[in-house]
Amino acid sequence: MKINEHKDPKKSAFNIIYIFLGLFVLMMGYFTYFLVVRSSEVINSTYNKRQEVLAERIIRGEIRSADGEVLAKTLVDEDGNETREYPYGDVFAHVVGRFSKGKTGIEESENIRMLTSSINSVEVMYSDLMGDKSPGDNVVTTLDIKLQQVAYDALGDHRGAVVVMEPSTGKILAMVSKPTYDPNEVDDLWEKLIADEDTEAPLLNRATQGLYPPGSTFKVLTSLEYMREDPDYLKYKYDCDGSIEYDKMKIHCYNNKAHGEVDLQLSFAKSCNTSFSSIGKNLDMNDFHDLCEDFLFNRNLPIGMGNNASSFTLQKGTSSVKEAMQTAIGQGNTLITPLHNAMIAATVANGGVMMKPYVVDHIENADGGKVKKYAPQINSKPMTPKEAGFIAEMMRLVVTDGTGTKLADMDQDAAGKTGSADNSQGKAHAWFIGYAPYDNPEIVVSIIVENVGTGGDYAVPIAREIFDSYFE
Numbered sequence: 001m002k003i004n005e006h007k008d009p010k011k012s013a014f015n016i017i018y019i020f021l022g023l024f025v026l027m028m029g030y031f032t033y034f035l036v037v038r039s040s041e042v043i044n045s046t047y048n049k050r051q052e053v054l055a056e057r058i059i060r061g062e063i064r065s066a067d068g069e070v071l072a073k074t075l076v077d078e079d080g081n082e083t084r085e086y087p088y089g090d091v092f093a094h095v096v097g098r099f100s101k102g103k104t105g106i107e108e109s110e111n112i113r114m115l116t117s118s119i120n121s122v123e124v125m126y127s128d129l130m131g132d133k134s135p136g137d138n139v140v141t142t143l144d145i146k147l148q149q150v151a152y153d154a155l156g157d158h159r160g161a162v163v164v165m166e167p168s169t170g171k172i173l174a175m176v177s178k179p180t181y182d183p184n185e186v187d188d189l190w191e192k193l194i195a196d197e198d199t200e201a202p203l204l205n206r207a208t209q210g211l212y213p214p215g216s217t218f219k220v221l222t223s224l225e226y227m228r229e230d231p232d233y234l235k236y237k238y239d240c241d242g243s244i245e246y247d248k249m250k251i252h253c254y255n256n257k258a259h260g261e262v263d264l265q266l267s268f269a270k271s272c273n274t275s276f277s278s279i280g281k282n283l284d285m286n287d288f289h290d291l292c293e294d295f296l297f298n299r300n301l302p303i304g305m306g307n308n309a310s311s312f313t314l315q316k317g318t319s320s321v322k323e324a325m326q327t328a329i330g331q332g333n334t335l336i337t338p339l340h341n342a343m344i345a346a347t348v349a350n351g352g353v354m355m356k357p358y359v360v361d362h363i364e365n366a367d368g369g370k371v372k373k374y375a376p377q378i379n380s381k382p383m384t385p386k387e388a389g390f391i392a393e394m395m396r397l398v399v400t401d402g403t404g405t406k407l408a409d410m411d412q413d414a415a416g417k418t419g420s421a422d423n424s425q426g427k428a429h430a431w432f433i434g435y436a437p438y439d440n441p442e443i444v445v446s447i448i449v450e451n452v453g454t455g456g457d458y459a460v461p462i463a464r465e466i467f468d469s470y471f472e
Helices: 009-044 050-057 089-096 105-109 121-130 145-155 183-195 215-229 264-269 273-281 285-294 321-328 338-349 385-401 455-471
Strands: 070-076 082-085 138-141 160-165 172-178 238-240 243-246 249-252 260-262 360-364 370-373 378-380 415-423 426-436 443-449
Touching: 070 089, 089 105, 089 145, 089 172, 089 183, 145 160, 145 172, 145 455, 160 338, 160 455, 215 264, 215 273, 215 285, 215 321, 215 338, 215 385, 215 415, 215 426, 215 455, 238 273, 243 273, 243 321, 249 273, 249 321, 260 264, 264 385, 273 321, 338 385, 338 415, 338 426, 338 443, 385 415, 385 426, 415 455, 426 455, 443 455
Parallel strands: none
Antiparallel strands: 070 082, 138 360, 160 172, 160 443, 238 260, 243 249, 360 370, 415 426, 426 443
C-alpha cells in the first residue's frame, strides 16, 4: 500500500525564493563587474552612440608628453568650429594616433577620457544650461619628447620602428614607426595614404603591428629553452666551420664565417647560426612552444592599443627538423613585433619579471587635478632570476666580444642582441634589442630597420644614439 506524499508548501516557496535570490545576486555581481571592468571598454567603443552625445557637450581634451608638452589639442575658432591639431606633426603620428578618418593610437584608446569633463560638476551644469561646452580631461603620457625625437631622427629615411621602455615599470618612453604621415593633413592626404601606390604602408604602426622574422634576437629564447632541457649547458661545445647541412638544406653563418670551437656564450655573442641550428634539431618542440607562449607568442599583448600577435608555430609531431633548425635562429615561420621584442629584452633586464607595457601615466582635469593614475603592473614571471642573469651575461658579451661592439665604449655599459632577418624581397632586416646600464638597467630599446643588412651595422648605431641621449 502506497502512502501519499505531500510536498510541504512552505519548503517549495522557500526554494523559489532562494532561486530568485541567487539570480538577483548573480545579476548584481555582473552589474558590478560591468561598471568596474567593462563600462569604459563599452563606452569607448566606436560603435557607442554615447560618444556623439558627449562630443556635443565636451571640448576634446589634450594629449601631453610626460613633461607636459602638448602632443594633440583641439582648437576652437570664433564660430565654434573645432580642429584637432598635432604640434609635432608626423613625429608622434602612430603612438598618439589621429582623430580624423578613424581614431588610432592614444586618440582611440583614451577617447572616452578626453570626452569626459571632471571639473566641478556645478560648472559643467552651468555650461550645459548656457549652451557652452566644458573642457575635457587631458591625457598625460609616459612619452619623452627628447627620446622620441632622437629615435625619429636616428631612424632617418629607413622603414622600420623603434620602441624605448623602462624595464622595471613597463613605461613606454618612445615609439616611432616609419614611413609616417602628418595627422594634421590626413584629410587632404587620405586618398593617397590608402592608395599606397609605393606599398610603404605609412598608416601601419610597425612598432605594435609590424610582424617580422626575429632573426638572431630569437636566440634569447632558444638559449633559454636549451638551458632548461640540458642542465649541463655550461659544458656545451660546438665546432663551427661556417655552415651546417641537413637533408639537403644548408644554413650558413653570416658571410660563411667559421667561428671554430664555441661554447653557448660565444655562440650567442658571435651569433653563430650553425651552432644554434644544431641546438634546434634536438629541442623538445612542445616544451619550446609552451615557453614561447609563456612569453606571449600567439596572443595579443597586454597594451591598450591596436597590436598584432607574434606567432610561433612549432609543435611536436607536426613540425620538421628543418623547420626547427630555422626557427632556432629566428627564421622559419616565427614572426614578432618590435614592441614584443622590447618586452622580452625588458624581462631579461628586469630579472625575469615581465611588466605590462603602458603609455598613459595619468589623467588630469582641465584644472590640473589628477583624475586617474596608472601604476606599473606585473604581467608574468616567465623566467627565473638565475636564468635571466645568465642570459644577461651573454647579452653583455655581445657588446664586449660579439656583434654589438659599436656600443663597447659607451660611458654606460650596455647589453643586447643583434639580428639580421632574411627577407625574400631584398636585403635583411636589421634588429637590435638591448638595455643599459648592464648592472642596473634603466632603459630598453627594440629596433628594426627594414631591408638594409646586419643589425650590427644599422640597428646598433641607432641604439647608441638613444643611449647617449638618455644618459647625457
